[in-house]
Amino acid sequence: MKKCFKFAHTFEIHLEKEQKNVIFGLGLIVLIASVPFLCNANLDSVSLHYYMQRIEELKIGLLNFRFFAILNPEWLTPADSSESLAYGNIFLLFPAILRLLGLPSIPSYHLFGIVWNMITAFIAYYCFRSIFKNKYIGLICSGFYTLSIFRIHRFVVLSAVGESCAYTFFPLILYGFFRAFTEDSGQKQYKTVWISIAIGIGGVMQTHFPSFEVTCFLIAAICLLNLRKVTDLPVFWELLKGFCGAVLAGAWSLFPVMRNYLAFSNGRIQSFGLYFAQLALHFWKFGENTAFSGQGMSHSTPCGVGLILVLGVFVFCFLWFGGALKGKGDRLFFWGKLSAVLGIAFMWMSLSAFPWDWIQDRKMISDRLISSLQSPTVFLGWGTFFLIMTFGFCLWYCAQNERKWEYYLLCVCFFIEITTSSMYLTDSIVQNMHQTEDYVQENCSFEMVKMDGTTALEEINASIFSRS
C-alpha cells in the first residue's frame, strides 16, 4: 500500500495557489463558452451546413489518403463561389478524424468546438499574461476574449468556424510584435520572437482570408507607428522571419486561394455595417435580423463588442484625459494608448457610418480588397482584441499604482460582463436551438449543389455506400 502511495506521489504536480486559481478560472471560462455545445442541437445557420459538409469532404479525402483536400471549387454556396475557396482545412482535420472514428456529425462538431474553446482560452491567457506580467489580468483578459460577444456570435450563432479560428490567433500576433518592440534585442530569448508571429499569422492565413487581409493592414499600421524600431536590424529580422515563416508554411493553401480571392468584386459592404448602439449593447438576445438598413436594430443578430469593453475605453479616456498617463515612459503605456486608438478605429470601421462605399468607388483594387471582406463587422475581431487590451491596461495601471478600489471595480465589471452579457446571450442561444439530425441523413435542410446538378448529399452518400 505504501508503495502505491509513493508511486502516486511521484506523479503529483505541485502547483502554487495562484496557478490553481488560474487553471480553475480557465476551466470555468471554457465551460461557459462551451455551454452551447453541451447538447445534441445546434442553431440552423447557413455556415453550419457549409462546414459540416466540408468536414464530410475531408473525411472522405482522408479515407482516400488525400490529406490536403481543398474543397472542390465546383461546389457552390448560395452566397458566391469565392467563399468556398477562402479557407484552408487544416483545423477541420480534427473533427474529420472524429468522424472517421465513428462519431456522428454534430457531436464531432461540438467536440471540436469545446477543444477550440480550450485552445483559444489558453492562447489568450498566455499572451495577455506575458504582456501584462500578471496572471490574474491574463485570466480576466482571456475570459473577455473567449467569451466576447463577437466570438460567440461568429462561432455559435453563425457557425463561422473559419473566422472564429482566425480570431484565436490574433493575440499571438500582437504578442509577437509587443515582444519585438519592447524586449532587449541583445537577449538570448529575443531570438524566439518570430515563433509567435509565424504561428499567429500562419493560423489566421490558414483559417480565414478576410481576417488575414485585415491583419496585413494592421501589421503595416503597427510597423509604421514603430518605424524607428522596425528599422533596427535585429527587430526587422525577427519580424521578417515570422512573416516569411507563416507564408512559407501556409503556401500550400495560400497560393490557390490568392488566385481567386481578388478575381471579382463581391459588391458593396457598407449596408452590412452596424450602428454604434449595437457595439455597446449589453443584454444581447438571439436574433436573426442582419438587414439593419431596413429593419434597424429590431431583433438584431448579436454582433457587437459589449458595453463593458466600451466602458473600459471610457475608463481609459478618463485616465488619459485626467493626465494620469502623461509623460510615462513605460512601453506598456504606449501600447495601452495604441490599443485604445486602434480599438476605437476598428469599432468605427465596423459601422455603417464608415464610408466604405466611397472608398470602394475610388479604385478597382480598393473595390476588390474591400468587397472581399464581405462585411465591415470583420473588423470587430481585432477591435474586440484591442478593447480587451485597453481594459487589461486599465487593470494593470490600477494594480501598479495601488488603486485597489478601482482595480476591484474593474474585476467586478468583468464578472458582470460574463454573467449578465455572455451567459445571457448563450442562454438565449441555447433556448433557440433546434434538434438537428445527423447530416448524412435525409432531412438535411440545405444542400450544396454541384454544377452538374448532383447534390452534396447524394455524392457523400454514394461515397459512403461505395466503401461499405
Place this chain on the structure above:
Amino acid sequence: MLQFFRDHKILLLIEIAILSFCLLNCFKKEKLIFMQTGEETENQAAGESQRFALDPGVYQARIHAAIAEDADLFINVENDGSRYKALRCNGAVMWGGQEYMDFEVYVLSRTDASYFVWSGEGPEGAISIDFMELYRCNIGERIFAFCCLMLFTAVNGLLAFRKGILQGRISKKSQAAFWLLAFGVFISYFPYITDYMTMGADAYFHLLRIEGLKETLLHGGQFPVRVQDYWLRGHGYATSLFYGDLFIMIPTLLRLIGFSIMTSYKMFILTIMIATAGVSYYSFKKCTGDVGAATVGSLFYVLAPYRIYDIFNRAAIGEALAMIFLPLVLSGLYRIYHEKNADLSHDISAQASLIIGITGILQSHLLTTEMAVVGMLCVCLIFYKKTFRKRIIKNLGISAVICLLLNCWFWLPMLWMMRQDRYKYNTYVDNRIQEMGTSLAGVFQLYPNRGGYQIEMFNCEPIQLGIAGLVVLILFIVLRVKRKTEKDAWKNPYDRILCWLAGLTIFSLFLSTRYFPWDFLAKLPVVRIGVTSLQFPTRFLSPTGVFGAAAAAFFVLWIREERRHWPAPYAKGIVKGGMFTILLLLFGSAVYYADDFALETAPYWIYTAENMGSIGIMLGEYIPEGASTEGMEYTYHAPVAEEGLEYSSFEKNGLQMKVYVNNPAAQEKYLELPVIGYKGYGIREEKSGTNSPYVADTKGSHGDLKIIVPAGYQGMLYISYMGFPVFRVSEVVSLLTGLMVGLYLLKWRVYYGKKVEGITV
C-alpha cells in the same frame, strides 16, 4: 477665458477661419438643378422623370400641380443603385385642393441617377402636374456651419476642462461626477444612437408641433405663435395657446437651419437628456453641498425608468421637459425653508431656482404644473409655522409674483381663450383613471422590458420608481428603525429631511397605483376636474422620480453619518460596497431597459416632414366645439361663399389670407374661410369705412371661420390671426418683468461685487 485664448491661439484662428468660410457659403443663391414640365410628364398619373446627377448637399423639390378634391398624388425623389443611403427622402402626398408642395432632399454622397417618381390616385384627369423642380439650396451649408460650431464648442470645452484638471482646479470627484453623468446620459440616450427614431405614442403629435411652429414662423404674422397654421391641411390648430412652445423652439430652430425633422427631434431629445443631468446635478448640489451626493441623486434621476419610458415609449416630450425642472423647484423650496446660512445671495439663488423651475414646468406641461403647484401648496400648509415667518413668506411671495408676471405672456392668453370658447376637452365628463394605475408587483421589477401595455402586468411597460430607488428606501427604513430601537440612540442630522423625502416618495408612488381611490375622488365636485384632467395616475411617477432621486442624494450623506457610529472595522468598505451595489442595480436596470427597447422596437426613418401629413391632432383637445376632430375631414379648399356673395383674388399664406369681396345683396352675407374659427381672428380692410365686415360668432361647416360681409360692401380684406389686446398687454408685462429682473441681478453683481450664488450674469 482670456488665458484659454492665449494658449490656443492657432486652434481658435483655424476655427474662426473655417466658420467664416462656412458662414459665407450660407448666403449662396439657390440653383435650379432639374425641372420637368407637365407636358414632359405627359400628365401621367404615375411615372418617373429623367435621371439627373446630384452632388452632396440639400435640395428642395417644388411641385406645382392641380389635384381634384377626390384625388391625391404621392411624389418622391429616389436614386438608382449608388452608395449606401446616399439619398434620403421619404416623399410626400399632395392632397385634393393642394396646388403647391415642397420638401427637402438630403444627398450625402454623389448620386448619378436620381429622379422624381410619382403616383396618383383618383379618377381620370383629376391630377395635372404643372411642373416639378429641384433646387440646390444653401441648407447643406447652414447645417455644416452649425455642426462645425457645435464641434468646435465641444472641443474647446473639453480642452478647457482638461486644462482645469491638469492645473488642479478641478478635483477628482468633480471629474468622476462629469464622466459618470456623461455615461448616464449615454445609457439613457442609447436607443437613439442610430440613424433612425422610434414612434412613441405621442411622437407624431410632437413632431407636428415642431413642424407646425416652424412653418408658422416662416409665414410670419405671429410672434409669439398662438395658432399654428400647418395643421389640418392649413386650417390651423391652437396647440401653442394651450401647450407651451418655448422649449419646442430648440428643435424648431434646428428645422429652420435645415436639419430633417427626425434629426431635429433626436438632437432635441439629447438636449433634454443633458439638461436633465445638468439641472438635477446643480439642484442636488445646492441642497446637499456635496459632489458625491449630487452625482448619485442626478444619476438616479437621469436613469429613472419612468423618465426614460416617457421619452421613448410614450414620446411624452412635454412631461419629459417638465421633469427637467422638477429638481429645481424642489431645490428652491428646500433652500427657502432650510434657513441655515441664509443671507441675501442665498435667498436670491433659492428664489431663482423656484422661479426658473416653475417657469420651465409651466412652459412644458400643464398637468405637471398642476401637480407641482398643488404639491407646493401642500408643503406650505404642512409647514405652516415656517411658511408664515417673515423671511420665508417674503421669498415665496417674491417668487410667486415674479413667476406669474414673467409667464404672463403664456397663461393669461390661455385663460382668456378658455373663457372665450368651449373646446373638446370641456366635453371630457367622466374619466375613470383608477384602473390605469400600476400594480404592486411592478414596484419590484428588476429587469424592465420595453413592454407594450400600460395597464396590468402582462407585457407591461416600465412605469415604476425602479429597483435601485426601492432598495434605498428599504435600506433607510431598516437602518433607521434599527437605530431607533438601540439604547442611547444618537441623532443623524439628515434624519428629518430623509424621512420627509422617503415619505413623499412612498406617498407619490402610492398615488400612482390602482390602490389609491381615484374613482371616488372623481365623483367629488371641484376635485373631479383635477382628477379627470390627470388622465392616468401614473403621472405621479414624475414627482416620485424627483423625490426618490433627492432621497438617494441625501441617503449618501445620511449613510456617511451612520457609518461613523458603526462599530464594525470594515464599515467604510461595507458602505462603499453597498453604494456600489445600489449603483449597479440602477445602471443594470437602465441598461436592460434601453437594450430591450433597442432590440424590440421598430425603426422609422423620417427625413421628410411633409410625409407625416398634418392631421395628427390625437384626441383634438384644443379643437373648438362645433369643429370636427376627424383629421381626414379637413381638406384644402377654397372659401365657401353664401349665395349672392362674390369673392375673388383669394390668397392664403398660413393663417394670413386676403380676399376681394363684393356683396351686391341687400342683406349681410357670410364667407367661410378654410381655417378653424378660433376666437381672435381679425379683419383689416384696404380702405376702412363705416360698415365693415366682421368675424361671426358662429362657425361655418366643420368649424371653419365665418366672416360677415355687410350689404353692398366691396373691397379687399386681409384676415389673419391677431389675438386680443390682452395678449399684447401680457407680452409687454412679461418683457418688462424680465428686463427688471435682469437689471436687478446686474445691479446686484456690479454694485455689491458679489456673484449671485449659482447665477452668473
